Amino acid sequence: MGSYLPENVSTYGQDIDRIFYVIYYVTGATFFAVQLTLLAFLFVYRHRAGRRATYTHGNTTLEIAWTIAPAILLVILGFVSRSVWAEIKQRVPPSDMQVQVTAKQFNWEIAYPGPDGKLGTDDDVTQDNDLHVPVGKTVRLLLKSRDVIHSFFIPQARFKQDLVPGHEIPGWFRITKAGKYEIPCAELCGFGHSGMKGWLYVHTPEEFDAWARENNVGPLRSMPGQG
Numbered sequence: 600m601g602s603y604l605p606e607n608v609s610t611y612g613q614d615i616d617r618i619f620y621v622i623y624y625v626t627g628a629t630f631f632a633v634q635l636t637l638l639a640f641l642f643v644y645r646h647r648a649g650r651r652a653t654y655t656h657g658n659t660t661l662e663i664a665w666t667i668a669p670a671i672l673l674v675i676l677g678f679v680s681r682s683v684w685a686e687i688k689q690r691v692p693p694s695d696m697q698v699q700v701t702a703k704q705f706n707w708e709i710a711y712p713g714p715d716g717k718l719g720t721d722d723d724v725t726q727d728n729d730l731h732v733p734v735g736k737t738v739r740l741l742l743k744s745r746d747v748i749h750s751f752f753i754p755q756a757r758f759k760q761d762l763v764p765g766h767e768i769p770g771w772f773r774i775t776k777a778g779k780y781e782i783p784c785a786e787l788c789g790f791g792h793s794g795m796k797g798w799l800y801v802h803t804p805e806e807f808d809a810w811a812r813e814n815n816v817g818p819l820r821s822m823p824g825q826g
Contacts, residue, residue, distance in 0.1 A: 605754045608776040608801070612757035614683045622676065691771055694739035695819045696732060699723075702742075702749035702762045705791035707782065716817040724816050728797030733807035734777045736819065740770040750786035753799055759785060774801045 713722025744762040
């Protein structure tokens, strides 16, 4: 289906893509149905010599039908989306790594736990724009903003979350394929918005261990989920 989407490398990306395509095809079918109906009306009710126009107040049955049908469809989509939302936002698996991302005009500040394995202490390791994680591990993110609303977006991970000043917003992902993936800001945040981007580096376990030792980042440790 639709190869125009970026490659999915997230464990929950397939579920998000499935909902996207359901909505995409439903709205696409609705669009073409409306356009075909419009064309049919243009032809059937076009001006003809000797035929007078008639006034109609409406059709109550049709109005009820085209109100109830979309409402039922939206309720179904809501229930389908709710289960995926719960899997991502509520039933968070135990995390192997915790990282704090602080947005500001116009870069990402990435903070890793130092040797003590805890965030918010003096030995935290901070880097700009580069997020390093191991493949196949659950990474928990603590997302903040220093100034305005930003949006932390990793297209291939199907991860997107607004960062709101004054709030610490949790998030998580588990990447299934090593590689380098762009992290753009997806919320207009000022004149430098277009240049605000970072990179997600997903390493093999051996590569990540080597990077962690070189940068004095603490060891991985299991943390409880949020579900």
